[in-house]
Amino acid sequence: PTMAHSKALLVLENFIGGKFVPCSSYIDSYNPSTGDVYCRVPDSGKEEVEAAVKAAKDAFPVWSSKSPLERSQILNKLADLIEHDLEAFAQAESKDQGKTITFARTVDIPRAVHNFRFFASSILHHVTECTEMPTMGCVHYTSRAPVGVAGLISPWNLPLYLLTWKIAPAIACGNTVVAKPSEMTSVTAWMMCKLLEKAGVPPGVVNVVFGTGAKAGEALVCHPDVPLISFTGSTLTAQRITEKSAPHCKRLSLELGGKNPAIIFDDADLSQCIPTTVRSSFANQGEICLCTSRIFVQRGIYSEFLKRFVAEAKKWKTGNPSDPTIDVGALISKEHLEKVRNYVKRAQAEGARVLCGEGVDPLALPPVNQKGYFMLPTVIAEVKDESCCMQEEIFGPVTCVVAFDTEEEVIKRANGVKYGLAATVWSSNVGRVHRVAHRLQSGLVWTNCWLVRDLNLPFGGMKASGIGREGAKDSYEFFTEVKTITIKH
Numbered sequence: 111p112t113m114a115h116s117k118a119l120l121v122l123e124n125f126i127g128g129k130f131v132p133c134s135s136y137i138d139s140y141n142p143s144t145g146d147v148y149c150r151v152p153d154s155g156k157e158e159v160e161a162a163v164k165a166a167k168d169a170f171p172v173w174s175s176k177s178p179l180e181r182s183q184i185l186n187k188l189a190d191l192i193e194h195d196l197e198a199f200a201q202a203e204s205k206d207q208g209k210t211i212t213f214a215r216t217v218d219i220p221r222a223v224h225n226f227r228f229f230a231s232s233i234l235h236h237v238t239e240c241t242e243m244p245t246m247g248c249v250h251y252t253s254r255a256p257v258g259v260a261g262l263i264s265p266w267n268l269p270l271y272l273l274t275w276k277i278a279p280a281i282a283c284g285n286t287v288v289a290k291p292s293e294m295t296s297v298t299a300w301m302m303c304k305l306l307e308k309a310g311v312p313p314g315v316v317n318v319v320f321g322t323g324a325k326a327g328e329a330l331v332c333h334p335d336v337p338l339i340s341f342t343g344s345t346l347t348a349q350r351i352t353e354k355s356a357p358h359c360k361r362l363s364l365e366l367g368g369k370n371p372a373i374i375f376d377d378a379d380l381s382q383c384i385p386t387t388v389r390s391s392f393a394n395q396g397e398i399c400l401c402t403s404r405i406f407v408q409r410g411i412y413s414e415f416l417k418r419f420v421a422e423a424k425k426w427k428t429g430n431p432s433d434p435t436i437d438v439g440a441l442i443s444k445e446h447l448e449k450v451r452n453y454v455k456r457a458q459a460e461g462a463r464v465l466c467g468e469g470v471d472p473l474a475l476p477p478v479n480q481k482g483y484f485m486l487p488t489v490i491a492e493v494k495d496e497s498c499c500m501q502e503e504i505f506g507p508v509t510c511v512v513a514f515d516t517e518e519e520v521i522k523r524a525n526g527v528k529y530g531l532a533a534t535v536w537s538s539n540v541g542r543v544h545r546v547a548h549r550l551q552s553g554l555v556w557t558n559c560w561l562v563r564d565l566n567l568p569f570g571g572m573k574a575s576g577i578g579r580e581g582a583k584d585s586y587e588f589f590t591e592v593k594t595i596t597i598k599h
């Protein structure tokens with residue numbers, strides 16, 4: 111690019127040892143709602159990762175010996191600083207990711223702030239175990255210590271939200287970190303780095319290396335001085351990370367994809383269920399690992415449900431993400447949009463019916479968004495359980511609706527995928543709700559609601575949806591090493 115051109119672009123730098131450092135090469139980053147390149151992201155590799163790991167190792171002795179209270183105060187300060195700039199962060203997240211400004215303002219950035227406050231508080235309340243063995247004259251107790259340099263790798267769908275969900279517990283426990291955000295959504299992580307010094311985070315405690323998974327991500331995963339990796343992303347990448355880290359016996363936390371069912375019994379309160387299920391299908395363009403993509407509806411209410419569900423889905427407005435009245439923004443990339451569209455085409459080719467959205471309804475966009483990666487909320491019916499649309503994670507604004515007859519049958523069908531992240535159950539029968547929740551192979555089950563989270567409790571998936579859990583106690587256990595000490599008196 112010419113000087114004039116490159117000046118107009120936002121250029122990010124790595125954050126290593128408390129300083130912003132330029133990189134020798136860069137990757138283009140797109141604004142998904144216009145299709146324009148607007149930002150350049152460092153294309154880091156081994157060398158940059160090496161420098162960041164060294165800075166993190168150097169910072170570890172001092173940071174790990176601070177009291178939980180000192181670290182807690184710093185986390186709270188950082189939360190305040192992000193909150194103070196909430197609007198700027200929300201604007202940046204919306205522009206970088208394509209999500210609506212409303213979603214960024216009400217979900218992404220408030221949650222990033224909350225992540226720091228939550229772990230600032232929870233780190234003060236852990237207790238370790240102690241047992242007595244009087245016949246042996248012994249007391250046993252456990253102690254927990256931070257592990258060292260944590261490698262944190264996060265995806266593009268909820269950029270700052272998911273990155274801070276890892277940074278906060280890691281540093282609260284006394285580790286130092288090297289984080290690698292998705293190369294497609296790096297801006298808010300870079301903005302956060304600008305606040306670290308003011309918050310009192312010592313240099314080297316939080317290092318951020320930008321770049322691709324293949325180069326920067328893999329260099330981090332393969333680094334011998336990074337004993338633990340917390341990863342959120344796709345199952346395919348997790349398999350690669352597992353393979354690459356195996357020679358070092360690294361501790362892994364893997365939060366992966368989903369193919370989440372909603373099960374709607376004929377006694378469900380449809381006035382609650384329908385708007386919530388539209389939201390669970392299409393929020394953040396369907397780009398949330400917890401989004402519903404298989405809706406099982408009991409036969410007796412199937413036609414009524416479908417009619418009302420499609421009518422509700424059609425109310426969701428797709429368009430310019432910076433318009434606060436818009437419900438559906440742009441998908442992350444041109445390639446991803448193509449991938450999501452192809453699923454709809456394949457479903458049609460298999461004989462399924464597309465009831466609204468892609469290929470059925472017109473999509474009117476303002477002139478500035480003509481080259482953006484937009485797609486209407488799409489509802490597909492009469493899809494076979496074995497179809498790729500019912501088996502694979504689509505990660506876009508597409509949901510399938512099918513009918514079922516019995517409880518036994520629907521549990522089997524809901525469990526009939528390789529994933530097991532989140533399920534929702536709709537029924538007013540308390541007994542049934544508990545019964546079904548217990549039998550679903552799913553790390554999270556929401557009944558008569560969706561996405562209501564208490565961060566104290568475990569979050570994570572079964573089967574191909576992940577290994578390990580995150581939450582107050584689970585993250586504490588992951589980010590610390592436990593030791594059992596026995597004292598004879």
Ligand code: NAD
Nearest residue numbers: 264265266291292322323327328343344347365366367399
């Ligand atoms: P992805 O796996 O392509 O990338 C995730 C991160 O891993 C990115 O930072 C990427 O650069 C990096 N990466 C890619 N290859 C790598 C490698 N070989 N070594 C190290 N790092 C590598 O996933 P994505 O497309 O960014 O995100 C979408 C996926 O994330 C979906 O499958 C979604 O379900 C999942 N997700 C899961 C959760 C959860 O909590 N379970 C939350 C959000 C998203």
